[in-house]
Amino acid sequence: MLDQGLKTQLATYLQNLRQPVELVASLDASPKSEELKALLADVAAASDKVSVRLDGADARVPSFAVTRPGEDVGVRFAGLPLGHEFTSLVLALLHVGGHPPRVEPEVIDQVKALDGDFVFETYFSQSCQNCPDVVQALNMMAALNPRVRHVAIDGALFQAEVEQRKVMAVPTVLLNGEPFAQGRMNLEQILAKIDTGAVAREVEKIKAKDAFDVLVVGGGPAGAAAAIYAARKGIRTGVAAERFGGQVLDTMAIENFISVPHTEGPRLAAALEQHVKDYDVDVMNLQTAVRLVPASRPGGLVEVELEHGASLRAKTVILATGARWRQMNVPGEEEYRNKGVAYCPHCDGPLFKGKRVAVIGGGNSGVEAAIDLAGIVAHVTLIEFDAQLRADAVLQRKLFSLPNVTVLTSAQTTAVHGDGEKVTGLSYKDRRTEELHRVELEGVFVQIGLVPNTEWLQGSLALSPRGEIEVDARGATSVPGVFAAGDATTVPYKQIVIAMGEGSKAALSAFDYLIRLAPVEEVAAA
Structure with a gap:
């Protein structure tokens, strides 16, 4: 065996x-x-x-x-x-x-x-x-x-x-x-x-913590790199993460992480967490940030309020909250989430063996999902809003070679339908003719990109029209002492290796900010 x-x-x-x-x-x-x-x-x-x-x-x-x-x-x-x-x-x-x-x-x-x-x-x-x-x-x-x-x-x-x-x-x-x-x-x-009693005990532990020199909010590649670079400077470093590993945990194959020909997301996330824990870093998992309170005076403490009511304080903060799957925001999507509407073809694909499904999105993620699902399900309908697919040519050639795949371009998904318990179909509009069509199926896999996890920062610092944190070349935000890195920022190209570099840069910038507030000896001893 x-x-x-x-x-x-x-x-x-x-x-x-x-x-x-x-x-x-x-x-x-x-x-x-x-x-x-x-x-x-x-x-x-x-x-x-x-x-x-x-x-x-x-x-x-x-x-x-x-x-x-x-x-x-x-x-x-x-x-x-x-x-x-x-x-x-x-x-x-x-x-x-x-x-x-x-x-x-x-x-x-x-x-x-x-x-x-x-x-x-x-x-x-x-x-x-x-x-x-x-x-x-x-x-x-x-x-x-x-x-x-x-x-x-x-x-x-x-x-x-x-x-x-x-x-x-x-x-x-x-x-x-x-x-x-x-x-x-x-x-x-x-x-x-x-x-x-776990939440109450955790709140008391958070309240008892002294202020950090650097507090990293987020535990993905950018947050992990920031924590390591900050800790190596010998300053008091903390990480507050909703889930350590972030979006990497939902990534199947990683083949573009330089010097590592192939790995999988969960394995890389575990390695990131272990590397961070090799240093003197206070890792606080399952912490959801809900509000950023800037320092009241130059050199004062920035406060990060958490969902359970406690707060963390720090001389500098690095925001590395990442991104999440973008939703279609059409009727029926939320109602049938995990009842036929899915976002991970690798995870949920086997449950749709022999059934009919749709993939929403014609970029690399969408086309890869359609190719993978075609080997499991009876039929795949790929729906792309644009007039043409945006995936790499090699992926498109493979997609169009599959006999059980239908590709619809210039198509706008308008609704997901169900019987109250599970998905039964979806409707889309042909953007060229304005005609409405319905496709009978049992599953809908949404693959239309990412949205930054920054809603909680509205009104606290400058965000782009897309909701990304605006940063300069040093990773600094519009708020003194607050830096940002990774997929939540305006830095282009949302890639793991780029997020790590930006996280490292943000930590170095935060340290530079600290040493200009006070002598190095005082900062290191704080």
Whole structure:
């Protein structure tokens, strides 16, 4: 089942097992059960601490539990955890087998202290780069706390169940049979939703913090680079991020990051976070900024108010809040979000196997999405507002070679239609004839660019008509002591490598600003 390279890696990882692990499989005579049986045999062969039983009686077949002999640990996989989920299997083995998770001790204590019975179900697809974070976090919780149970379900394999429960986006998480969350979540975010006292404790921690020399708002490539460059100057540096990694977390393949021929967004985001944590940086995740208050006097403190009511203060601030997927803003889009309207073809594409979908947008992202989806779905209709596609020529040649793709140009999407539970079609206007048309389909993938995350800055500093933060050549904004970098700014070409350079430049500019306010010794000692 596994190639020799994976078997060797697995054997190396499983040397860290401290306790025996038992895999209890529920199988039938289907080909998928035979595949799972072979996979579990390969896993057991990699360590003498892993054993397999084939007498499971779970209702979902094929599936298997990851447990300890004689104990009832609530970690289960329904389907084959391959693709992006193979790492989730390895980590489940390690955590159930006593290898300590790589999280802060206070987080482990928080998981163990959860009061209540929590039964989680997560629907994933093997091609989803967002799913492993959720699966791994919930598996870890189930390995640490016997009152937490989790089953990770391959939505493509359990299609009837997906249809019955109206799952149209991954990851989708249910808690005790009720909808809990959709989309990427990490352990901290999950705990914040179920631990009712977590927010109050976090507010008190924020209030107790002294002022920073440099406060970075945002944890994407620009924010991470800014934090590293600031920390290397030996000044007090903090990062407040809504989610560390930002838009990079939603990027599948990255092939233009200089010196790295290929990587994936989540892997790069994890490397960014680890690099930042190698320095003396106060990283505050899950923090949403809602207001910027400029200093009341030259050299005074800038204040950043957070959503939960606490505030952070700093001598300088670097805004690196990035951007998010642009929406069509047509009737039905928000109503059917995650019910057929999607923004990540890699994540949600497998859920539309054999169905009809549309892709909105004819740039590189839209055409790439249409090409990927054409190999999964029955038919793709690509809708482009302009008179011609804007994607690279090589992508267009590939697109037009596909027999199950229809391309509509000079077409303006006007509405998304549904039956109250899921998407059933969309309407578009032919901009040449003004005629309205309707396309019957089950999914709409929106790929029309990005919008900066700057609404909270309205009235605080100068923004462009597009909502981007206006910056000069040094990354300075219209407010003294406030700098900005990355996709949220007026700097052209929204690229990871450019964002990193701009973040580094903003940190150097902030340090230069600081040393002109006070002697270097005083700033460094603050």
